Structure formats: structure tokens, C-alpha cells
Amino acid sequence: MNRNYRLDFLNYLRFAAIILIMLFGLLFDPINAAFANTSNNTSNNIYQQKAASSDGIGKIYMGREISQVMGHQGAMWLERPTREAQEQPSKIASALDLKDTDIVADIGAGTGYMSFRIAPRVSDGKVFAVDIQPEMLDVINFYKKETNITNVEPILATPTNPNLPPKSVDLALMVDAYHEFEYPQEVMQGVVKSLKPGGKAVLVEYRGENPFLAIKRLHKMTQKQVKKEMKAVGLTWIETKELLPQQHLMIFEKQVNS
Numbered sequence: 001m002n003r004n005y006r007l008d009f010l011n012y013l014r015f016a017a018i019i020l021i022m023l024f025g026l027l028f029d030p031i032n033a034a035f036a037n038t039s040n041n042t043s044n045n046i047y048q049q050k051a052a053s054s055d056g057i058g059k060i061y062m063g064r065e066i067s068q069v070m071g072h073q074g075a076m077w078l079e080r081p082t083r084e085a086q087e088q089p090s091k092i093a094s095a096l097d098l099k100d101t102d103i104v105a106d107i108g109a110g111t112g113y114m115s116f117r118i119a120p121r122v123s124d125g126k127v128f129a130v131d132i133q134p135e136m137l138d139v140i141n142f143y144k145k146e147t148n149i150t151n152v153e154p155i156l157a158t159p160t161n162p163n164l165p166p167k168s169v170d171l172a173l174m175v176d177a178y179h180e181f182e183y184p185q186e187v188m189q190g191v192v193k194s195l196k197p198g199g200k201a202v203l204v205e206y207r208g209e210n211p212f213l214a215i216k217r218l219h220k221m222t223q224k225q226v227k228k229e230m231k232a233v234g235l236t237w238i239e240t241k242e243l244l245p246q247q248h249l250m251i252f253e254k255q256v257n258s
């Protein structure tokens, strides 16, 4: 009888331990946490998922499928010698009307192609060259040594956060990059936080209105779509400069009181 009682008691302890372990697992299990995050992301319906197009990731934001990220293997293409003639990036740098003390963030900087063209225009300021691929930052560090340009500061971002200091940036530039941000709303909220009041966000995107432009479909954007997505993060459209052969240059502003 006594022995049976002890066995019952031991079984009861084992049962209680199993329940405790299960509860602990439910609360702290990382897989569970990941599911919790997924449902957070989808519960506010910012993004939807469908089968991916050939140049997309199947994730839809405000009616647009997000494109694939250009891998660091494409670094040579970004630095191609014909780019100046094709895209006229020096016109982008002049159109930004920068002051020499300005702090610029080049988000999705890649090899720093634009960062190094802008840096001499902000000789008493600096350029944060932001990218999610460490290999791109290696290239930026290489060019820093090669060119002796010291006011370019590489920053490793995450897909959801540009990792910029708050209220520090006069102008955030995104050249041929925004369409491939996997979490565009989160990144742009980070960009807005990093802008000083009255700071500018400038997007340069291939014209999505032109079906004959020989660029993959999801790597182009219409003005209408860009305006809609920037409005969603509280940015005000100021103007679009149509001075580039293939791309829109769209200027947005963070309101002074935001």
C-alpha cells in the first residue's frame, strides 16, 4: 500500500514536470516565437504572399511585388564603365542641392557608387553608406582606401532597419534600391526616424510607366506607386525631376513637426 502510494506520488511528480516543461516550451521556444512574429507581421495585413514571379520574391506590398535583391556578385555590374553614359549619375549628385555640411545616407549603397560621387560635395559632412550585404561593405572599405575619401562611413543594415542614428540625416538617397527592400515599410519608418525635421528622402527608380525600358518589370516603379508608398510612412512628395534618361528622381520631405 505504502509502495503503491509512493509510485502514485512519483507518477504525479513526473506528470507535473512534463506539464511544466511544455508550458515553459510554449512560452520560450524560439520556433514558437518565430511563429508569433509571423502572425504579428501578417495580422496588420501590410504584406501578402503569392507565388513568386521570375524577378520577384512573391511578397506583395501595397499592390506591388517586391523584387529579388541584387547579390554582391553583381558588384562589377554596378561599377561598369558604361554606367555614367547610360544613367548619368553625376546629374543625380548635382540635383540633390547639397550643402558641404550635409549628412547624407545612401541606403542600399551597394559598392558605394553613389556614395563616393556625393562625398566630395559634403566635404564638412559625411555619407553613411548603408547596405545589408557585408560583402558590399567590404567593397566600400576597399574604395575608401583606394580613393582616400574618408567621409564615407559604411553601415551594416538589417532587412528591417537601416541602423541610422535618429534625427541625424539631412538627405536619404535610394538609387535603384527601394524596390528590393524586403520590408519596405519598416525600412522607411527607420529612414524617417533618422531624418532631421524637414529632411529629404530621394528615390531614383527606373520608370515603371515605360514598358519598353529594357529593365526587369519588378526593378522599375511608377511614380504613382512610389508616392503611395512614401505617403504610407508620412513623407510628403515635393517634386519629381525628370532629368535622367531612364529613371525618375523623386523628392520627398519629412514634415518639420513630425
Ligand SMILES: C[S@@+](CC[C@H](N)C(=O)[O-])C[C@H]1O[C@@H](n2cnc3c(N)ncnc32)[C@H](O)[C@@H]1O
Pocket: 069, 070, 078, 107, 108, 109, 110, 111, 112, 113, 114, 130, 131, 132, 133, 136, 157, 158, 159, 160, 161, 162, 174, 175, 176, 177, 180, 181, 182, 183, 187
Ligand atoms: C541594385 S543595388 C544598387 C546599389 C547602389 N544604390 C547603386 O546605385 O549602385 C541595390 C542594393 O540594395 C541593397 N539592399 C537591399 N535591401 C536592403 C535593405 N533592406 N537595406 C539596405 N540595403 C538593402 C542590396 O544589398 C544592394 O546592394
